[in-house]
Amino acid sequence: MQKSIALKNEQNRLAVLREYNILDTGSEKEYEDLTILANEICQTPFSLISIIDEKREWIKAGAGLPVSELPRKISICANTINSPTTPLVISDLRRDKHFRDHPLVKAEPFIVFYAGIPLTNREGYTLGTICVMDTRTRTLSDVQIGSLKILSGQVMNLLELRKARMKSELISRELEANQEELQNFTYVISHDIKSPLSSIVLSSEMLRENFGDSIDEGNDQLLNVLNRSAFKIRNLVDGVLTYYRSERAMREKEEIFHIKPFLLSLVEMVNINQTAEISIPDEDAKIKMNKAALEQILIILVQSALKNSKQEMPKVLIGFSQDNLNYYFSVSGNQGGTSGDELQDIAELFKNPASADKFGTNNLLIGLSAVKKAVEKMQGRIEMKPEDGHRFTFSFNIKKEL
Secondary structure, X not given: OOOOXXXXXXXXXXXXXXXXXXXXXXXXXXXXXXXXXXXXXXXXXXXXXXXXOOOEEEEEEEEOOOOOEEXXXXXXXXXXXXXXXOOEEEOOHHHOOOOOOOHHHHOXXXXXXXXXXXXXXXXXXXXXXXXXXXXXXXXXXXXXXXXXXXXXXXXXXXXXXXXXXXXXXXXXXXXXXHHHHHHHHHXXXXXXXXXXHHHHHHHHHHHHHHHHXXXXXXXXXXXXXXXXXXXXXXXXXXXXXXXXXXXXXXXXXXEEEEHHHHHHHHHHHHOOOOOOEEEOOOOOXXXXXXXXXXXXXXXXXXXXXXXXXOOOOOEEEEEEEEOOOEEEEEEEEEOOOOOHHHHHOOOOOOOOOOOEOOOOOEOOXXXXXXXXXXXXXXXXXXXXXXXXXOEEEEEEEEEOOO
16 A cells, blocks of 8 residues: 655645644534535545644544544545645545555445545645545546535635634734733832822922911912822822723623622722712612622712712712613712713823813823723713703613623
8 A cells, every 4th residue: 555645845734734723623513514515415425524744644524434533654635635736536446556455445434435625725735635435436526526626615714714713812812911011010100100199299288388488479389280280190190090900800700799788888988088978779689790890880980970079068879770681870970070072082091171170180081981991891881961050970881691
């Protein structure tokens, strides 16, 4: 029996084959269906999709023949790949001096007929074959041969899609790693900025306290500018840290929890550093979603409502409802807040709206941008609506996992 011929570009071919990462993968219906279709077209009992490795013929899919791999030195398909475009058709293997001693010819299943089409990629490298076999002498029509060539192209399409998907997944993993590194860097830098900012604010306050009577009007204005600038930078840093925490929260898994104790805990958390009247629904419900992400969303919206309130006792109302498809949440604040036009620009992280909050600094939409991004990742939508000139409401939905 003739051994398979080593190709002149064999090392390059093997290197290309490795790029598809197909060897020793599990059964896949798409490939199995193509072997079944090959048998139907050619009216044969056996068909294979084979990949030719350095020392073996590995079977990706097979119909009718219980073989997982063969040594390459006795492989018929290994001879088929010697020509990238020409089918190998042998009507009677028993009469062919090269294959008459093949173990599948001399013993079960006693193969007689073979027809193989090379699997050739766009660069002209043959990776394997799709073949049909029979236990009797056969010939194939031009239509059948043409159909096998079409199936060969479909196998290559599957392999190319696999290769492209792996490349895309690799790029995605690299981007995630880079994003994680960038976020960690941003978090560290932003956190470290807060310490010298606090020193600046404290120093300016001590100067005013120690030399208040002797500070002239010009220097007093300079201290005011220094304070306002320090507070603006602090708000910016807080916004960046909020955005970072929201990004981390989105990676958490869904969990089942009760909404009322969750909201009670959130209210206590928000009210640690200030006093406000925050109302939540009386009824309770069990929900399933990303709890950490919801917490970040509501904290940002409640803090935004509190920050933009011009009342001595800020009031915020948190609403909740649900239907078969979505969870619905709302956060309403009193007097002032972000305008509808400004909300449309929520994705612009460093946009400065014209209206000032009660601390005299412009609103930075970093936190609201994080909210918008988080809601959309959970297949929801957020909007802001003013009500009767005295209240405003952020409303958003989060799609249920069905």
